[in-house]
Amino acid sequence: MGNVTEGVYFIPGQDEMIPDSHTYVVGNPSSKDLSLVDPGLTGKGRYKVQSLQKLGIELSSIKRIIMTHTHFDHIGCLSEIQKQIPGAEVWIHAREADPLEKGDDRTVYGMDMFRKMCQMQYGLQADAFRLKVHRKLEGGESLELGGMVWEVIHIPGHSMGSVALYNKVDKILIPGDVVYADYAIGRFDLHGADAAELKKSLHRLAELQVDVLLPGHNDIVEKLPAGYIQKTAKQWEAYLV
Ligand SMILES: [Zn+2]
Numbered sequence: 001m002g003n004v005t006e007g008v009y010f011i012p013g014q015d016e017m018i019p020d021s022h023t024y025v026v027g028n029p030s031s032k033d034l035s036l037v038d039p040g041l042t043g044k045g046r047y048k049v050q051s052l053q054k055l056g057i058e059l060s061s062i063k064r065i066i067m068t069h070t071h072f073d074h075i076g077c078l079s080e081i082q083k084q085i086p087g088a089e090v091w092i093h094a095r096e097a098d099p100l101e102k103g104d105d106r107t108v109y110g111m112d113m114f115r116k117m118c119q120m121q122y123g124l125q126a127d128a129f130r131l132k133v134h135r136k137l138e139g140g141e142s143l144e145l146g147g148m149v150w151e152v153i154h155i156p157g158h159s160m161g162s163v164a165l166y167n168k169v170d171k172i173l174i175p176g177d178v179v180y181a182d183y184a185i186g187r188f189d190l191h192g193a194d195a196a197e198l199k200k201s202l203h204r205l206a207e208l209q210v211d212v213l214l215p216g217h218n219d220i221v222e223k224l225p226a227g228y229i230q231k232t233a234k235q236w237e238a239y240l241v
């Protein structure tokens with residue numbers, strides 16, 4: 001847990017039987033205009049909020065919650081965090097925001113069996129993830145957030161509305177679950193996943209200059225070797241058809 005670089009905080013996921021996504025907070029603290037990226041697993045809201053407080057982040061300075069995508073391990077504790085930070089908006093890519101607003105939570109759970117398991121284990125209502133999205137992202141936006149510029153890149157494949165956030169100045173990439181450390185990539189067998197799209201998305205990310213890779217799970221990489229994403233894409237290419 002801590003400061004990855006100026007304006008980027010990292011709160012590691014606390015995995016249980018089900019993984020808990022990492023949470024990032026971006027923005028210059030003095031701006032009082034911070035953005036929280038990916039809350040995490042159901043039940044982890046308390047841990048994430050306590051971590052924010054330990055980092056000295058004032059909850060009222062968090063103005064929005066941006067989802068890299070809406071799988072259960074990322075969006076599970078969104079409502080818990082919203083209770084603590086009621087003013088924060090929710091920003092999600094349109095391809096996942098539209099179904100959620102209509103009560104279609106297939107992307108959240110990925111598959112029916114997992115929905116049943118989660119609803120039982122966490123006592124979730126059928127409409128637990130029917131929510132209001134304040135801003136629907138499309139990809140291609142250049143967001144000025146707390147004194148930093150983050151480009152939104154739509155990278156479908158792991159899920160329909162996966163987005164990466166990219167800061168060109170410091171070469172920081174937040175790719176959600178699309179690419180990880182150790183040449184790993186996100187799974188592509190859940191609802192709305194598409195292997196061919198994932199391949200294109202990896203090649204799209206490979207065009208970026210990235211020094212700092214901040215994925216949704218596992219290790220973060222602060223000095224990414226040149227050509228890392230390209231190499232990862234190549235290694236997986238044969239499976240992504
Ligand atoms: Zn995911």
Ligand SMILES: [Zn+2]
Binds near residue numbers: 021071073074216217
């Ligand atoms: Zn995940």
